[in-house]
Amino acid sequence: MGGQVLLAVAGNVGSGKTTLTHRLVSRLGFVGLFESTEANPYLADFYGDMRRYALPAQLRFLAQRVIDTRRVIDEGASAIWDRTPWEDADIFAANLHSRGAMDDRDFETYRMLASQLLADVRPPDLLVYLQRSVASCRDNIARRGRDYEDSIPISYLEDLSLRYDAFFESWDRSRKLLVRAEDYDFLRDGSHLSELVGRIAESLPQRFLSFG
Numbered sequence: 001m002g003g004q005v006l007l008a009v010a011g012n013v014g015s016g017k018t019t020l021t022h023r024l025v026s027r028l029g030f031v032g033l034f035e036s037t038e039a040n041p042y043l044a045d046f047y048g049d050m051r052r053y054a055l056p057a058q059l060r061f062l063a064q065r066v067i068d069t070r071r072v073i074d075e076g077a078s079a080i081w082d083r084t085p086w087e088d089a090d091i092f093a094a095n096l097h098s099r100g101a102m103d104d105r106d107f108e109t110y111r112m113l114a115s116q117l118l119a120d121v122r123p124p125d126l127l128v129y130l131q132r133s134v135a136s137c138r139d140n141i142a143r144r145g146r147d148y149e150d151s152i153p154i155s156y157l158e159d160l161s162l163r164y165d166a167f168f169e170s171w172d173r174s175r176k177l178l179v180r181a182e183d184y185d186f187l188r189d190g191s192h193l194s195e196l197v198g199r200i201a202e203s204l205p206q207r208f209l210s211f212g
């Protein structure tokens with residue numbers, strides 16, 4: 001194995017990142033970098049009133065994810081991210097700004113901090129984009145039944161989905177892999193996971209030849 005491998009799973013709210021990341025963690029023996037739903041004390045308030053809580057919620061997401069990322073990278077173990085800090089900055093915060101939930105002044109403040117915090121964070125070796133239709137994301141969100149997510153407008157998911165596609169298209173910090181979530185059943189079918197692990201191995205840089 002060519003040293004520490006960093007994988008990232010990126011995708012919309014309800015796309016199934018957490019399920020996939022758990023499966024990959026147990027298959028590969030990597031450390032999982034999970035987004036704890038309880039970790040952001042602004043989240044429920046944010047969904048209740050996006051205008052009021054956009055800036056503190058975004059700052060908290062970014063700070064927590066950068067702290068967790070740096071710790072895992074410093075520890076030297078191979079790891080897999082369930083969402084990256086670049087998604088916070090380039091997708092979520094930018095989306096709130098363009099929806100009018102974050103004003104120009106707050107967005108500029110956020111951008112100043114984000115560019116400093118992210119300046120020397122090592123990117124993943126491979127970004128896996130778990131692409132799922134908005135209708136299917138919405139069904140997953142409804143099924144998991146978190147009260148505070150009841151208020152998520154469909155237009156919010158649609159905007160994020162467009163931004164995710166553009167983010168993936170322009171992602172040039174590492175290699176990347178598109179996975180259409182609806183073609184796989186990672187929860188119930190082990191062969192689907194094996195197929196994806198094979199695709200990941202093929203997509204990684206040469207130095208990780210013995211991966212998987």
Ligand SMILES: Nc1ncnc2c1ncn2[C@@H]1O[C@H](COP(=O)(O)OP(=O)(O)OP(=O)(O)O)[C@@H](O)[C@H]1O
Nearest residue numbers: 011012013014015016017018019035037061088092
């Ligand atoms: N930067 C952010 N801005 C706004 N909301 C965010 C941000 N990062 C995460 N969230 C929200 O916090 C919650 C975290 O939940 P969770 O970890 O289950 O992620 P998720 O996006 O729903 O992923 P998945 O269903 O693919 O596992 C979700 O409602 C998620 O959209």
